[in-house]
Amino acid sequence: MKNIAIIMGGYSSEYKISLISGNVVYQSLDKTKYNGFRVHIFKEKWVYVDDAETEFPIDKNDFSTTVDGNKIKFDCVFNAIHGTPGEDGLMQAYFELLEIPHTSCDYYQAALTFNKRDLLSVLKPYGIKSAISYYLNKGEHIDTAGIVSKVGLPCFVKPNKAGSSFGISKVKTEAELPIAIEVAYKEDNEIIIESFLDGTEVSVGVINYQGKTTVLPITEIVSENDFFDYEAKYLGKSQEITPARISDEMTQKVGAIAKRAYEILQMEGFSRSEFIIVNGEPFMLEMNTIPGLTTESLIPQQAAAAGISLQDLFTNAIELSS
Incomplete structure (x- = not known):
C-alpha cells in the first residue's frame, strides 16, 4: 500500500x-x-x-x-x-x-502557466491566439485613456496570477477602470487588462492518461452573470454543457490547440485551458494546472463524459507521477 x-x-x-x-x-x-x-x-x-x-x-x-x-x-x-x-x-x-x-507538472511549467501574461507570450509565436492585452504592475501610473485606446470597451481587468475568478471585473466605462484595478490589486501586484471577446466560451481538459496525451470532452460555459465569475463557477450561476454545442470541426480545432499548448509546454498531470471562440477562431484565456476536482468541477465532469471514473482519474495521476 x-x-x-x-x-x-x-x-x-x-x-x-x-x-x-x-x-x-x-x-x-x-x-x-x-x-x-x-x-x-x-x-x-x-x-x-x-x-x-x-x-x-x-x-x-x-x-x-x-x-x-x-x-x-x-x-x-x-x-x-x-x-x-x-x-x-x-x-x-x-x-x-x-x-x-x-x-502536478514541474515547477517551471507551474510558474509559467500561473502567470497569464507570460503563458500567452510564450504560446503566441506558435500561432495560439489571445485577446489584445495591457499590463500593469502595482505602483505604475494608470493611463485610463491609453488602456481604453488599446483594448477597447468593455474590457476585463484581471489579477495576473490568481484563479477562481477572484479579483476579476468586467469594465464598461473608462471611469470604472481605477476601481476595477484596485480590486485586482487586492489579489496580485500584477494586472492584465484584456479586450472583451464576444463569443462561445469553452473549457478544454487535457491530461496524460495511461501515458498518452488525451483531450477530454469539451465543456461549453454559459454564465447567467456577466461572465464566468466566482458565482457562476461555484454557486450554480452557470450552465456547463458537456460536450459543448460546437461543430465537430470546431471541437477538433480547439482540442488540437489545447493539446498543442500542453505538448509545447511539456506539461504533465492535469490541465484545463479556457478559450473563447470568435468568428471560428479560438482565443486562449489561460491554462490551469491544478483545476478544481470537486464533483461540480469541469475536469471530473469531462472525465465522466469520457467514461473515466474519479477513482480511475486519480489512480492514473498517482501511477504516472512515480
Whole structure:
C-alpha cells in the first residue's frame, strides 16, 4: 500500500475550494492500493488531519509526520492546492528537492502557466491566439485613456496570477477602470487588462492518461452573470454543457490547440485551458494546472463524459507521477 499525501488549502483566496477538491480526492482514492492522508498547507501551519480532525504537524525537513511515535513518509503527493503555493511552482520545486513524486507538472511549467501574461507570450509565436492585452504592475501610473485606446470597451481587468475568478471585473466605462484595478490589486501586484471577446466560451481538459496525451470532452460555459465569475463557477450561476454545442470541426480545432499548448509546454498531470471562440477562431484565456476536482468541477465532469471514473482519474495521476 502506498502512502499518498493529499495536499490542500494554500495561501490564497482559493483555499476553501481547494479543501473541497482535496476531500473529493481523499474520498475517491482506491483504498485497495492507497492510504490517503489529508495534509492542510496554510501559512501558519502544515498539518496532517486524521478522520477525527486531530492535527499532526508536518516536518518540513523531509515532508513527514509522526503519529503515536510512528514516523510516516509519503510515496507520492497528490496536489490539490489551487493558487499559491500549489499551482505556482513553489510546492513542485520543494518536492523535487526532496525527490518525492507528485501529481502536478514541474515547477517551471507551474510558474509559467500561473502567470497569464507570460503563458500567452510564450504560446503566441506558435500561432495560439489571445485577446489584445495591457499590463500593469502595482505602483505604475494608470493611463485610463491609453488602456481604453488599446483594448477597447468593455474590457476585463484581471489579477495576473490568481484563479477562481477572484479579483476579476468586467469594465464598461473608462471611469470604472481605477476601481476595477484596485480590486485586482487586492489579489496580485500584477494586472492584465484584456479586450472583451464576444463569443462561445469553452473549457478544454487535457491530461496524460495511461501515458498518452488525451483531450477530454469539451465543456461549453454559459454564465447567467456577466461572465464566468466566482458565482457562476461555484454557486450554480452557470450552465456547463458537456460536450459543448460546437461543430465537430470546431471541437477538433480547439482540442488540437489545447493539446498543442500542453505538448509545447511539456506539461504533465492535469490541465484545463479556457478559450473563447470568435468568428471560428479560438482565443486562449489561460491554462490551469491544478483545476478544481470537486464533483461540480469541469475536469471530473469531462472525465465522466469520457467514461473515466474519479477513482480511475486519480489512480492514473498517482501511477504516472512515480
